[in-house]
Amino acid sequence: MRDEARRRELLEELDRGLPAGRIITDPAVVSGYAHDEAEWAPYGTPSAVVRPRTAEEARQIVRTCLRFRAPIVPRGAGTGLSGGANAVEDSVIVSTEAMTAIKEIDQRERLAVVEPGVVNDHLRAACAEHGLWYPPDPASAPWSTIGGNVATNAGGLCCVKYGVTRDYVLGLQFVTGTGELVRVGRRTAKGVAGYDLAGMMVGSEGTLGVITEVTVRLRPARQPEHTVAGYFDSIVDAGRAVASVAEAGLEPSALELIDRHCLEAVDAWKHMGLSTEANVVLLGRTDSAGPAGELEADAVLACFEKAGATFAVRSTDQQEADALFDARRLAYPALERLGPVLTEDVCVPKGAVPDMLARIEETALRHDTLIANIAHAGDGNLHPLLITQPGDDAAKKRAQAAFDDIIAAALELGGTVTGEHGVGLLKRNGLATEAGPAVLALNRAVKDALDPHGIFNPGKVIADGEGM
Structure with a gap:
């Protein structure tokens, strides 16, 4: 909607159809809604942000945008990491942040x-x-x-x-x-x-x-959890421990990996002292009821030791156990303090975790890129974090090449391009490779059926000209 008069007409009609205070057009405020947390994902300038408080208001917004064929970008809290909530040029951002009941x-x-x-x-x-x-x-x-x-x-x-x-x-x-x-x-x-x-x-x-x-x-409400911590010299050894847990038929309630880069970033920020003790930490939890939970935790501990843990223990201190998992949750924001972070989100079969982690290390060396690793390792969902310095265009180019190579490696190992962050803008090419033309056509057919005028989040998930 490049026509300024048409844009004003749209905003006036939206304003007439909604209670006061729902529409934001102040450029300084609107700019804060233009993108999510995906590093380097492109975004346009929205015409306005609209914050409905009821379902009927949301319907009114969609009907008005339909009449003007104005693109709509639905948005939650903007914490996404794939560019899925990024504004399309002249779009209307529909933020559901006020619908909190x-x-x-x-x-x-x-x-x-x-x-x-x-x-x-x-x-x-x-x-x-x-x-x-x-x-x-x-x-x-x-x-x-x-x-x-x-x-x-x-x-x-x-x-x-x-x-x-x-x-x-x-x-x-x-x-x-x-x-x-x-x-x-x-x-x-x-x-x-x-x-x-x-x-x-x-x-x-x-x-x-x-x-x-x-x-x-x-x-x-679930039973109290038992926490197991394992320290490893190498990320591949930690990956072998993950595979060992799966081979043993164990079902932990959490199995998380944090590498040294992440530990150092958390220590620099929160002074927790973890990076002095390990290169890689693997955190497991079990929540089966009664003695079964303790036996399961002991079995996880044995898997860690079998895979070469330099230190492994079942924690008896709940405060200490919670601190370890706090460090896992703090890893991403801690790394963001070091520079722009391009976040991966590949998922591979559990047995392929050691191989995938080795390939990530090789990719970091090949492209001279700092890659930190956190992972929901228990289900093969890995989050390599590619870090560059602001303004270093050469490093950015290398990181983007590494990003593509990691996706290719995950697919080669029978995995998928995204385990939980979504495709958004960053993974569209990866999805095309993973799904193939016939499946992309099925996605296109679903999109056309539910959004026949193509106003919802255009250009996301499937590249323009290919589908969604």
């Missing part, structure tokens, strides 16, 4: 009904008051919202045992590309009526509609 927590049916702007940790805290638990726990849980988690099918530390967001979404309400407000899914324990449209919306990254309500499955 937890409408219902049903103890008998073990479900919650929430608006998309509810922060993940806030939902978890509310559920805990009822003796219930919402498992998906991305590292951004203190800030990220349920709507954004649904859009990217977010995972987290405990998804190795309990699954990702898709496993907990029972139903959704959303606005379609024709401006209809619809409900899909169910509230019952079982239900197979029609296609799984709720499941299809999970991971769609704002390309199929604006989510206005989410019904999620809950679990009973």
